[in-house]
Amino acid sequence: MGDRGGAGGPRIGVFVCHCGSNIGGTVDCPAVAEYATTLENVVVARANIYTCSTVGQEEIKKQIREHGLDRIVVASCTPRLHEATFKRVGEEAGLNPYMVHMVNLREQCSWVHQGDKERATEKAKELVRMGVARARMLEPLTAQELGVERRVLVIGGGIAGIQASLDLAAQGLEVVLVERLPSIGGRMAQLDKTFPTGDCAICVLAPKMVEVLHTPGIRLMTYSEVREVAGHAGSFDVRIERKPRYVDESKCVGCGICAENCPGGAPSEFDMGIGRRKAIYVPFPQAAPLKYTIDPASCIHFKTGKCGLCRKNCPTGAIDFEMKPQEVRVRVGAIIVATGFDPYTPHVHGYWGYREFANVITALELERMINASGPTRGEVRRPSDGAAPKRVAFIQCVGSRNWKATSNKYCSRVCCMYTMKLAQLLKEHYQDISTSVYYIDIRAFGKGFEEFYHRVRSMAGVEYIRGRPARLTEDPRTKNITIRAEETLLNKITEREFDLVVLSIGMVPSEGTEALGRMLGIPRSPDGFFQEVHPKLRPVDTSRDGVFICGCAQGPKDIPDTVAQAKAAASSAAAMLARGKVILEPTTAEVDEALCEGCGLCASLCPYGAPSLVETGSGKKARIQKALCHGCGTCAAACPRLAITVRGFSDEQLESEMAAALPGEGEKVENGRGVGG
Amino acid sequence: MEDSVLTGQEHDPDFVSQIIRYGGHDVQTCLQCGNCTGVCPVSLKTPYKTRNLIKLCQYGYKKIFFSIPWICAGCHRCYEHCPADIDPAEVFVAIRHIQVRERGVPRWIRDNVGLILRNGFGAVPSDDIRRYRERQGLEPLPNTLPGYRTALEELATIFRRTGFDRILGLEEKK
Numbered sequence: 081m082g083d084r085g086g087a088g089g090p091r092i093g094v095f096v097c098h099c100g101s102n103i104g105g106t107v108d109c110p111a112v113a114e115y116a117t118t119l120e121n122v123v124v125a126r127a128n129i130y131t132c133s134t135v136g137q138e139e140i141k142k143q144i145r146e147h148g149l150d151r152i153v154v155a156s157c158t159p160r161l162h163e164a165t166f167k168r169v170g171e172e173a174g175l176n177p178y179m180v181h182m183v184n185l186r187e188q189c190s191w192v193h194q195g196d197k198e199r200a201t202e203k204a205k206e207l208v209r210m211g212v213a214r215a216r217m218l219e220p221l222t223a224q225e226l227g228v229e230r231r232v233l234v235i236g237g238g239i240a241g242i243q244a245s246l247d248l249a250a251q252g253l254e255v256v257l258v259e260r261l262p263s264i265g266g267r268m269a270q271l272d273k274t275f276p277t278g279d280c281a282i283c284v285l286a287p288k289m290v291e292v293l294h295t296p297g298i299r300l301m302t303y304s305e306v307r308e309v310a311g312h313a314g315s316f317d318v319r320i321e322r323k324p325r326y327v328d329e330s331k332c333v334g335c336g337i338c339a340e341n342c343p344g345g346a347p348s349e350f351d352m353g354i355g356r357r358k359a360i361y362v363p364f365p366q367a368a369p370l371k372y373t374i375d376p377a378s379c380i381h382f383k384t385g386k387c388g389l390c391r392k393n394c395p396t397g398a399i400d401f402e403m404k405p406q407e408v409r410v411r412v413g414a415i416i417v418a419t420g421f422d423p424y425t426p427h428v429h430g431y432w433g434y435r436e437f438a439n440v441i442t443a444l445e446l447e448r449m450i451n452a453s454g455p456t457r458g459e460v461r462r463p464s465d466g467a468a469p470k471r472v473a474f475i476q477c478v479g480s481r482n483w484k485a486t487s488n489k490y491c492s493r494v495c496c497m498y499t500m501k502l503a504q505l506l507k508e509h510y511q512d513i514s515t516s517v518y519y520i521d522i523r524a525f526g527k528g529f530e531e532f533y534h535r536v537r538s539m540a541g542v543e544y545i546r547g548r549p550a551r552l553t554e555d556p557r558t559k560n561i562t563i564r565a566e567e568t569l570l571n572k573i574t575e576r577e578f579d580l581v582v583l584s585i586g587m588v589p590s591e592g593t594e595a596l597g598r599m600l601g602i603p604r605s606p607d608g609f610f611q612e613v614h615p616k617l618r619p620v621d622t623s624r625d626g627v628f629i630c631g632c633a634q635g636p637k638d639i640p641d642t643v644a645q646a647k648a649a650a651s652s653a654a655a656m657l658a659r660g661k662v663i664l665e666p667t668t669a670e671v672d673e674a675l676c677e678g679c680g681l682c683a684s685l686c687p688y689g690a691p692s693l694v695e696t697g698s699g700k701k702a703r704i705q706k707a708l709c710h711g712c713g714t715c716a717a718a719c720p721r722l723a724i725t726v727r728g729f730s731d732e733q734l735e736s737e738m739a740a741a742l743p744g745e746g747e748k749v750e751n752g753r754g755v756g757g
Numbered sequence: 758m759e760d761s762v763l764t765g766q767e768h769d770p771d772f773v774s775q776i777i778r779y780g781g782h783d784v785q786t787c788l789q790c791g792n793c794t795g796v797c798p799v800s801l802k803t804p805y806k807t808r809n810l811i812k813l814c815q816y817g818y819k820k821i822f823f824s825i826p827w828i829c830a831g832c833h834r835c836y837e838h839c840p841a842d843i844d845p846a847e848v849f850v851a852i853r854h855i856q857v858r859e860r861g862v863p864r865w866i867r868d869n870v871g872l873i874l875r876n877g878f879g880a881v882p883s884d885d886i887r888r889y890r891e892r893q894g895l896e897p898l899p900n901t902l903p904g905y906r907t908a909l910e911e912l913a914t915i916f917r918r919t920g921f922d923r924i925l926g927l928e929e930k931k
Contacts, residue, residue, distance in 0.1 A: 477790075477840070481788070481840060482840040483786075483840060483841050483842040484839075484840065484842055485842075487840075520788050520789075520790040521788070546791075547790065547791035547792075547794075547795070548788075548790035548791055548792040548795075548840065549792070549795065550791075550792050550793075550794070550795020550796045550838065551795060551796065564795050565791065565792075565795050566791030566792075566794035566795050566800075566806060566808060567791075568789055568790070568791040568794075568808055568809075571806050571809055573794060573795060573800065573801060573806075
């Protein structure tokens with residue numbers, strides 16, 4: 081291998097990776113390396129078994145130093161995996177990291193051409209030839225560093241948001257916790273007990289809620305919504321609207337005298353509409369903060385201008401009917417989305433007589449009834465006549481595992497388990513009750529879950545029927561429900577009468593998920609929940625740097641998984657902020673203002689909102705906010721005046737690569753005449 | 758259903774893809790939830806359970822079907838309720854196609870169509886009804902299709918032109 085660098089020209093090293101047999105099994109790597117040495121400006125080429133191994137990395141460094149290379153081409157796997165590795169290797173050997181180019185011989189060659197070694201090797205040579213052509217045109221780039229705000233916005237005050245906030249605060253970071261409802265607590269606060277341990281939900285949750293109130297680093301904004309998010313990782317500008325409670329939080333002491341005297345009211349949202357609340361209310365006794373809120377829709381004063389009993393009776397003078405929405409602006413370095421889920425509403429698609437037959441209820445309604453502080457003080461009652469049910473049926477997979485276009489395909493992951501818990505609770509409350517569970521499959525995969533299933537199945541009066549009910553009919557006189565279903569394990573159709581039927585409803589993305597996704601610029605998966613970057617390795621990251629997701633906002637999950645994800649999201653956000661800076665990739669778009677005519681096409685096409693039009697002395701010009709630019713190239717491709725260049729992906733660089741791909745031009749390269757320049 | 762022990766001999770690995778080829782849904786995604794059985798008017802009155810038949814498809818138990826698929830009334834209620842979005846009724850239509858291709862048309866169907874060609878009806882009034890009609894002074898057969906010989910001829914033409922009579926094996930008889 082002679083020194084073909086030539087005086088003053090680029091000095092390129094090519095490293096062809098076998099990747100064990102991943103590439104080497106299909107592509108003749110030594111032949112590709114040998115071929116590379118014939119290309120102009122290639123000073124040295126090597127084939128390695130594992131280029132990413134320590135040995136492989138040292139080999140690259142050695143060649144860079146020995147041959148005075150000023151750029152390298154690594155022909156191996158996808159840059160998604162190892163670009164960072166090889167950039168670092170180059171940097172450690174004294175190269176600018178952007179003088180490293182990767183050619184994908186694995187995903188784009190060996191894996192897709194298994195069984196055709198000869199042609200795969202030819203293609204590998206061509207890919208390397210293109211890579212070398214590109215490498216000739218590389219230019220050193222410098223990453224930019226930006227400072228960060230050591231403050232995190234947490235959206236959603238359920239168990240996920242609470243846990244994330246507490247973990248962040250424990251690390252000394254400031255937290256702004258925004259909750260849409262008057263109290264934090266979320267869905268977990270509505271539950272009676274939790275599976276599989278039987279812990280009282282509010283007993284384990286309330287201390288954390290109290291801790292949020294008393295942690296100085298956490299600024300809690302309840303009854304508030306995020307309206308606008310601008311900026312970028314490390315520095316987001318957030319606009320939050322504080323909805324008017326019509327009660328001055330600083331004065332309200334939570335004594336409840338207002339509610340005692342309030343003549344207005346509405347069905348309680350917290351109790352799933354079973355009980356009622358007053359027009360001035362706290363959603364539940366352990367609410368945090370314990371501050372009253374007036375719901376104008378059910379308040380007599382707001383409807384008629386009269387009443388005002390609460391104002392008359394409030395001992396601290398906290399009532400303020402004139403309160404207006406307030407706008408709060410905060411700057412944060414990272415955002416954690418913990419917006420949770422909504423229960424599936426079975427009546428939308430006419431599921432099994434819900435809202436049609438009085439004695440068909442949802443599991444969350446039963447959960448509220450069986451809760452000691454619920455609307456029935458812990459007594460389970462039939463909605464039709466208030467009688468205690470003796471025969472209860474549960475129907476599983478309601479709104480889950482359904483491939484009809486109008487329903488949800490996914491498994492909601494908690495319904496099997498909460499049904500076991502409710503069956504056990506019913507049995508504890510009422511000795512003479514019998515429970516029948518209609519199921520398709522039982523999923524009890526978590527720690528201690530199968531053991532719990534075993535225990536529940538062993539209880540007298542609990543039976544499992546393997547079949548999805550076909551038809552529910554109501555006895556017009558008794559209001560009992562008859563379920564027709566095949567007991568599939570018996571190959572028989574059964575018709576059984578029950579006093580109460582409970583639909584084990586699944587989860588759907590919480591209301592506003594879509595809008596919030598748009599506001600934050602984070603994608604959702606086909607199920608409607610927020611999409612993580614990688615299901616295994618980056619479970620709480622989103623495609624927008626600095627924005628993390630956790631809990632049921634990402635998909636249905638139980639409390640243990642939610643808490644684990646909240647901790648992961650807090651840790652990821654804290655890790656980012658702990659560095660004290662964010663690194664901006666220099667491979668961003670640039671506008672040549674002399675060419676730009678200010679048409680605004682770039683601004684309308686950019687998925688990240690990076691370009692904007694600014695007024696300059698010579699008319700409107702596009703400017704790119706580098707921190708927002710992902711270097712995708714959409715603007716550069718669309719610009720009719722060719723005024724936009726993406727650094728690291730310039731027209732010259734891409735064209736030289738393409739030229740090397742063309743057979744005629746390729747021969748010229750082989751003959752050593754080159755196409756570059 | 759037939760043997761108490763299945764040995765795999767009865768398993769036809771091609772059955773599922775054959776069903777799809779003849780216009781049926783992919784039965785492999787069936788959850789075996791039994792919802793179809795519960796809404797099926799035939800399952801209510803016979804030992805045949807829709808879910809069980811789909812399971813037999815999944816298993817590739819082809820030969821068992823050569824007497825069964827004709828019991829489906831084709832009401833498609835199973836499809837309306839199926840959470841896996843499978844249409845068992847379509848599956849049974851596909852199996853009928855397969856059966857006709859491989860084993861010919863069952864004798865009782867051929868006989869039935871023969872009746873239609875002769876009388877315009879698949880079912881012929883019983884002797885009781887015939888006597889009753891006679892007492893009332895009516896024709897031995899209701900005066901619908903049989904009253905219009907040209908209509909019967911047209912029907913025969915349609916059968917001939919579409920090749921239906923050949924499929925049924927009726928043409929040799931004439």
